[in-house]
Amino acid sequence: MAAQDFSGALPDARDIERMAEIALSRIPPPFADHLANVVLRVEELADAETLAAVGLTHPMQLSGVYHGRPIGEKSAWDVASYPDQIRLYRKPILAEWHDTGVDLQRLVTHIVVHEVGHHFGLSDDDMHALEDSSGAGE
Template structure:
């Protein structure tokens, strides 16, 4: 998908979802093998319950969230539940895109990879340390 500039028309949820699917498609094996049942959703803003669960108060503070149990905590004995989900929040992503001028695909990819990290049980601190050690911190 071609890079978009902040002056282009405002991308809708379908555009963000296509970008997120493209980001997921770039996740290498063996990690990708564990993502087949994860549902990807794009919503406008996080609801109050989700914000409270992650310790935030304003919906523009959250660009994505992982809902589910990290795969390292799952067991064959678990009772079936809702599928794990990665939710992206369009308005905060677009606000960050406008503020920073970062390529939108790169920004969406960053959020998706971050939430995939939570699926694998990584904390925010773990992910920031990995990004910093790879020279991508920010």
Template structure:
């Protein structure tokens, strides 16, 4: 009997998106106010071009990615730029979930906040404090 049979089907993209959106909804208002135009995308895995740009060899090595410029680096001259986006990679998240035994909601919350932190140009310590602020 495989792990999937023993525990049911793996969480789908909608389940991961639900956890990520719940995390965003729990952010302090000062952060949430600046995320309205940021796209949240749940993808199966990072594409080869993204992996190559980051110097990664395997799609399971990347659980999330922020595409865009941190708020502090934005300029009024940025018109025409693609919208900022947060990409969560389902297969890599599921692999880390199985490997580490961390609760799925905790893992997705961590990855989501880490990528949001890049949007705001936060340090790792600031990201951890933000994560603590949204924990149940």
């Protein structure tokens, strides 16, 4: 298992949120300049509506999701809507951490960077480049 010390207790939502905030703080400019209004939420599991929207059937299959319109699809003429959100799902993250033994901060960073990529409408290749520049591979 990874080397984090949580004094025998599994990380709670606040622990995951702190790790996600660290990951967000490592996002380089110019991307970081456009994340101020993105809301970060940590929940235990995705709900049925979210799972259906991404084509999944079991909540343990989804560790994170971006809710909102990618920046490239937005217009000054858009009607105000809910803020864009990055949602992380604690139980699937902890299960993946346990199953893989990957450092938990690194895993959370990977998920956050992937969801930030969706915020910008990036391809998977672009997301890998952003993750590499965020220090997630360290």
